[in-house]
Amino acid sequence: MDLKDSPxxxxxxxxxxxxxxxxxxxxLRGRVDVRGAKNLATKAMVAALLGETPSVLREVPDIxxxxxxxxxxEVHGVLxxxxxxxxxxxxxxxxxxxxxxxxxxxxxSSSRIPILFCGPLLHRLGEAFIPDLGGCxxxxxxxxxxxxALRAFGAIVDKSYExxxxxxPNGLHGADIQLPYPSVGAxxxxxxxxxxxxxxxxxxxxxxxxxxxxxxxxxxxMGAIITVExxxxxxxxxxxxLTGYTHRSLFDRNxxxxxxxxxLVTHGDIFVAGARQAQLMTFLNVFRKVGGGFDIxxxxxxxxxxxxxxxxxxxxxxVHPGFMTDWQQPLxxxxxxxxxxxxxxxxxxxxxxxxxxxxNEMGANIVVHPRGLPDYPRRVARRDFEQAAVITGPTPLHGADIxxPDLRGGFSHVIAALSAEGTSRVSxxxxxxxxxxxxxxxxxxxxxxxxxxx
Ligand SMILES: CC(=O)N[C@H]1[C@@H](OP(=O)(O)OP(=O)(O)OC[C@H]2O[C@@H](n3ccc(=O)[nH]c3=O)[C@H](O)[C@@H]2O)O[C@H](CO)[C@@H](O)[C@@H]1O
Ligand SMILES: C=C(OP(=O)(O)O)C(=O)O
Numbered sequence: 001m002d003l004k005d006s007p008x009x010x011x012x013x014x015x016x017x018x019x020x021x022x023x024x025x026x027x028l029r030g031r032v033d034v035r036g037a038k039n040l041a042t043k044a045m046v047a048a049l050l051g052e053t054p055s056v057l058r059e060v061p062d063i064x065x066x067x068x069x070x071x072x073x074e075v076h077g078v079l080x081x082x083x084x085x086x087x088x089x090x091x092x093x094x095x096x097x098x099x100x101x102x103x104x105x106x107x108x109s110s111s112r113i114p115i116l117f118c119g120p121l122l123h124r125l126g127e128a129f130i131p132d133l134g135g136c137x138x139x140x141x142x143x144x145x146x147x148x149a150l151r152a153f154g155a156i157v158d159k160s161y162e163x164x165x166x167x168x169p170n171g172l173h174g175a176d177i178q179l180p181y182p183s184v185g186a187x188x189x190x191x192x193x194x195x196x197x198x199x200x201x202x203x204x205x206x207x208x209x210x211x212x213x214x215x216x217x218x219x220x221x222m223g224a225i226i227t228v229e230x231x232x233x234x235x236x237x238x239x240x241x242l243t244g245y246t247h248r249s250l251f252d253r254n255x256x257x258x259x260x261x262x263x264l265v266t267h268g269d270i271f272v273a274g275a276r277q278a279q280l281m282t283f284l285n286v287f288r289k290v291g292g293g294f295d296i297x298x299x300x301x302x303x304x305x306x307x308x309x310x311x312x313x314x315x316x317x318x319v320h321p322g323f324m325t326d327w328q329q330p331l332x333x334x335x336x337x338x339x340x341x342x343x344x345x346x347x348x349x350x351x352x353x354x355x356x357x358x359x360n361e362m363g364a365n366i367v368v369h370p371r372g373l374p375d376y377p378r379r380v381a382r383r384d385f386e387q388a389a390v391i392t393g394p395t396p397l398h399g400a401d402i403x404x405p406d407l408r409g410g411f412s413h414v415i416a417a418l419s420a421e422g423t424s425r426v427s428x429x430x431x432x433x434x435x436x437x438x439x440x441x442x443x444x445x446x447x448x449x450x451x452x453x454x
Contacts, residue, residue, distance in 0.1 A: 018427060018428055018429055018430045019425060019426065019427040019428075019429065019452070019453040020414075020425075020426050020429050020440075020450045020451065020452055020453065021423060021424070021425050021426075021450060021451050021452075021453050022399075022414065022417040022418055022423065022424045022425075022426060022448070022449070022450040023422075023423050023449040023450065024397075024399060024417055024418055024419055024420035024421055024422060024423070024424065024449075025419075025420075025421065025449075026266070026418065026447050026448060026449050027266045027267045027268035027269070027305075027447070028262050028263060028266045028268035028269075028270055028418065028443075028446040028447060028448060029268050029269045029270065029446060029447055030270065030271070030445055030446045030447065031270070031271040031272075031273055031300075031445075032259050032270060032271075032272055032273065032442045032445070032446065033273045033274055034251050034252050034255045034256050034259070034272055034273065034274040034275055034300075035059045035060070035061045035087055035249070035251070035252065035274060035437060036057075036058070036059035036060050036061050036087070036248075036249025036250065036251065036252065037061075037211055037214075037249060037250050037251060037252040037253065037254070037255075038061060038063055038065050038066070038252060038254070038255075038434070038435045039184070039209075039211045039252075039254070040211040040214050040215065040249050040250045041057065041059070041060045041061060041066060041249045042065055042066060042069045042111070042113045043113065043116060043188055043192075043211070043215050044057050044214075044215065044218050044245075044247060044249060045057060045060075045066070045069045045070065045073060045080075045089070045091060046069065046073075046113065046116045046117060046120060046192065047120070047192060047215065047218050047219060047222065047245070048073070048078065048091035048093055048244065048245070049073065049076070049078065049093050049096065049117070049120035049121070049124065050093075050120045050123065050124075050192065050195065050196060050219075050222065050242045051093060051222055051242050051243050051244035051245065052093075052241055052242065052243055052244075053094075053243045053244040054090055054091060054092040054093070054094070054244045055090075055091045055093075055222075055244035055245045055246070055247075056083075056088065056089070056090055056091075056244070056245070056246040056247070057088070057089045057091065057245075057247055057249060058085070058087060058088050058246075058247065058248040058249065059087050059088075059248050059249040059251075060087045060088070060089050060249060061087070061249075061252065061437040062087070062437045062438060063433055063434060063435055063436065063437050064433050064434050065111045065113065065434050065435065068111040068113065068114075068134075069111065069113050070089075072113075072114055072117065073091065073093075076096055076117075076121070077093070077095040077096045077097075077098060078091055078092065078093045078095075078096060079091075079092040079094075079095065080092075091244070093124075093244075096124050096125070097124065097125065111133070111134050111135060111434075112133050112134065112135035112141070112185065114130050114131050114133060115130055115133055115143055115146055115185065115189065116185070116188055116189060116192055117130060118130060118146070118150055118155070118164075118166055118189065118192075118193065119150070119153070119172070119189065119192040119193025119194075119196075120192055120193075120196075121166075122150075122155055122166060122167075122168045122172055122193070123172065123193075123196045123197075126167065126168055126169075127165070127166060127167045127168075128164075128165070128166045129161070129163060129164070129165055130163050130164040130165075130166070131162075131163040132162065132163050136406035136407050136408070137351075137405075137406060138349040138351055138352040138354075138406055139349035139350040139351045139352065139385075140350065141349075143185075145179055145180065145181070145183050145185075145186035145189075146185065146186050146189045147164075148177075149175070149177050149179075149186060149189055149190050149193070150166060150189070150193065152175035152176070152177055153168075153172040153173060153174075153175050153193050153194070153197055153201075154168055154170055154171065154172050154173050154175075154197075155167070155168050155172065156168070156169070171197075171198065172193060172196070172197040172198070173197055173198045173199050174194060174197050174198060174199030174200045174201040174236070174238055175194070175197070175201050175202075176201070176202050177190055177201065177202070177203050177204070178204040178205055179203070179204070179205040179206065179207075180205070181205070181319075181383075182205050182206060182207040182208070182232055182319045183207060184207045184209055184211070184212065184319075186207075187203065187206045187207040187212055187234075188212065188215060190203045190206070190234075190236070191203075191212075191215060191216065191219060191226065191234070191236065192219075194236035194238060195219050195222075195224040195226070195236055195238065195239065195242065196238060196239065196240075196242065197236075197238040198238050199238055200235060200236065200237050200238065201235070201236040201238070202233065202234075202235055203233065203234040203235075203236070204232065204233050205232050206232045206233065206234045207232075207319055207320065208228070208232060208319075208320055208321075209319070209320040210250055210253065210278075210279040210320065211250060213228070214247075214249070214250040216228065216234075217247070218245050218247050219242075221245040221246070221247060222242040222243055222244065222245050223239055223241065223242045223243055224236070224239060224242060225237040225239060250279070251274045251275060251276055251279070252435075253275070253276075253279045253280055253283070253324070254324065254326040254327065254408070254435070255435070255436055255437075256272045256274070256275035256280060256301070257280065257283045257324070257326075257327045257330065257331075258327075258330045258408070258411045258415075258436070259272050259303065260272065260283070260287055260292065260294070260301075260303035260330075261287075261327075261330030261331050261333065261334050261412075261415065262330065262411075262415045262418070262446075263292070263303040263304050263305060264287070264290070264291075264292045264303070264304075264305050264310070264334045265330070265333045265334050265337070265415045265416070265418070265419045266305075266415065266418050266419045267305045267419075268304065268305065268446070269302070269303075269304035269305070270302070270303050270304070270446065271297075271300055271301075271302045271303075272300050272301050272302075272303060273299055273300035274299075274300055275300045275301040276301075277296045277301065280301070281321075282321055282322060282323050282324070283323070283324070283327055284301075286313060286315055286323060286331070287303070287331075289311065289313050290310050290311055290312075290313055290331070290334060290335070290338060291306070291308060291309065291310040291311050291338070292304070292305065292306070292310075292334070293305070293306035309338075309339045309394075310334060310335075310337050310338040310339065310393075310394070311338055311339065311340070312335065312338045312339065312340035312341055312342040312391075312393070313335070313338070313342050314342065314343040314344075314345075314376075315328070315331075315342075315343075315344055315345070316344075316345040316347055316378060316379055316380045317344070317345065317346050317347050317348050318347055318348070318379075318380050319348070322380065325346065325347075325348035325349060325352065326408050328344050328346065328352070328408075329352075329355055329408040329409050329411065329412040330408065330411055330412045330415060331344075332344060332355075332356065332359070332366070332389065332391060332412060333359065333412045333415055333416045333419070335391045335393060336359060336364040336365070336366070336391055336393050336394070336395050336397065336416075337393055337394045337395075337419075338391075338393045338394060339393060339394055340392075340393065341390060341391070341392050342390070342391040342392075342393070343373065343376065343388055343389070343390050343391075344388065344389045344391070345372065345373070345376070345378065345380070345386060345387075345388045346386055346387045346388070346389070347380050347382070347383050347386045350385035350386065350387065351387070352387065353366075353368045353387050353389050354405045354406070354409060355405050355406070355408075355409025355410075355412055355413060356368055356389055358400065358402035358403070358405075358409075358413055358416075359397070359412070359413075359416055361400045361402065362397040362398055362399070362400045362402070362416055362417075362420055362424070363395050363396055363397045363398050363420075364391070364393075364395050364397060364416075365391070365392040365393070365395050366389055366390070366391045366392075367389070367390045367392075368387060368388070368389050368390075369387060369388040369389075369390065370387055371386075371387070372386040372387055372388045373388040373390075376388065396421065397416055397419060397420035397421070398420050398421050398422050399417065399420050399421065399422030399423045399424040400417075400420075400424055400425075401424070401425045401427075402417070402424060402425070402426055402427070403426075403427045403428050404426060404427065404428040404429055404431050404432060405428075406431065407431060407432060407434050407435045407436075408435075410426075410428070410429065410431055410432040411432060411436065413426055414426060414429070414432070414443070418443075418448055418450075425453065440452075
């Protein structure tokens with residue numbers, strides 16, 4: 001291994017090449033530290049825009065999505081500085097009113113977070129330019145719920161620009177909003193907009209992911225009044241002003257689940273420091289049913305392959321508290337080694353099994369049903385676009401030349417290659433650093449055998 005991540009200003013990291021050569025067969029053993037969640041820290045950074053005073057965010061992961069949000073905040077006049085404590089950011093929004101939007105387009109395309117700038121910018125500036133969005137290409141990923149909600153608050157949305165231009169000539173007022181589906185991003189959009197709108201907002205069919213609850217906690221620290229009711233109802237009473245916050249980000253449960261799968265797939269043993277049981281309960285149940293071992297500790301969770309054969313499972317991805325869609329890809333690699341037929345129903349996105357093609361090239365037996373398996377007994381009501389993957393195992397995996405298609409698919413390709421017999425060449429690995437901090441350092445520390453190419 002001759003590769004080290006090298007942090008750059010702006011929270012992004014680069015490696016000299018974008019392809020790694022992996023020699024499979026080494027169990028991953030050791031400890032990894034998981035810091036703040038990509039799906040919380042980035043939104044917490046946006047929330048800082050709403051405060052009249054600076055915010056302090058702790059445990060911010062060194063991932064490229066954080067770099068994108070940081071760049072966008074800086075374009076809008078937010079002073080972002082790193083404290084001496086690793087992972088601690090100071091976000092000072094005092095100069096937002098005097099800044100301008102000149103370079104927003106240059107920052108477009110690699111993250112979904114820019115859409116969450118709408119409400120805060122409308123409150124502070126009366127208008128917002130939002131660049132085209134990025135994020136993983138795992139379905140259409142429309143933003144209609146976001147725009148409908150913003151219109152309900154009184155925003156005028158103009159899509160004739162590259163990206164979107166929003167104005168609020170009469171300010172933003174509370175709204176009565178029912179989401180067609182408990183979208184994470186749209187729920188966050190409503191929260192970040194309603195906290196400073198005049199009057200009360202009632203949001204029904206809200207997402208209640210742990211990252212959303214952590215965002216609610218942050219907003220409460222800032223002075224917001226948000227009541228989370230049973231049955232996915234959230235009331236937000238708008239306030240005149242918000243201050244900054246000091247907050248430690250919730251840990252990244254998706255990264256934790258990925259390393260858990262890596263331990264199982266490679267017959268390894270990984271202590272995931274920072275992982276917490278409460279936010280992983282659904283994952284832990286499935287991990288146990290597949291045959292994985294785990295020990296819960298105050299500081300983290302140890303995940304390991306306890307020996308014996310792995311067992312097949314049927315799972316359906318779902319909104320919280322269901323099985324998270326971002327957990328299925330690394331687990332599918334483990335299921336290729338289970339003794340029997342597993343089924344994964346993907347109900348959140350319509351195109352999230354692209355990564356299985358590479359696994360099949362490596363020897364897996366995975367059949368994707370693009371329209372799902374209609375007659376299969378199901379817990380979650382069918383959405384009209386869902387897919388199902390039927391995985392028959394165990395199938396030994398062998399090395400192959402593969403290309404990372406998206407964030408979680410990329411992690412699963414790497415762990416498949418690490419468990420395979422022989423050598424694999426995995427290209428487009430830079431994409432993995434969108435959501436996995438110091439990924440290559442961590443792999444090296446766990447004993448992975450790989451080199452960078454190029
Ligand atoms: C940065 C971030 O936090 N990303 C997470 C977030 O994505 P994101 O917030 O984009 O995901 P959503 O929960 O909004 O999307 C869920 C479903 O709703 C649909 N939809 C969403 C918005 C909309 O306006 N119209 C619409 O049709 C989507 O196409 C998808 O089918 O939640 C997903 C579901 O837990 C996770 O996989 C992502 O890791
Ligand atoms: C789909 C994901 O993220 P994003 O919404 O940022 O594309 C993910 O984290 O797996």
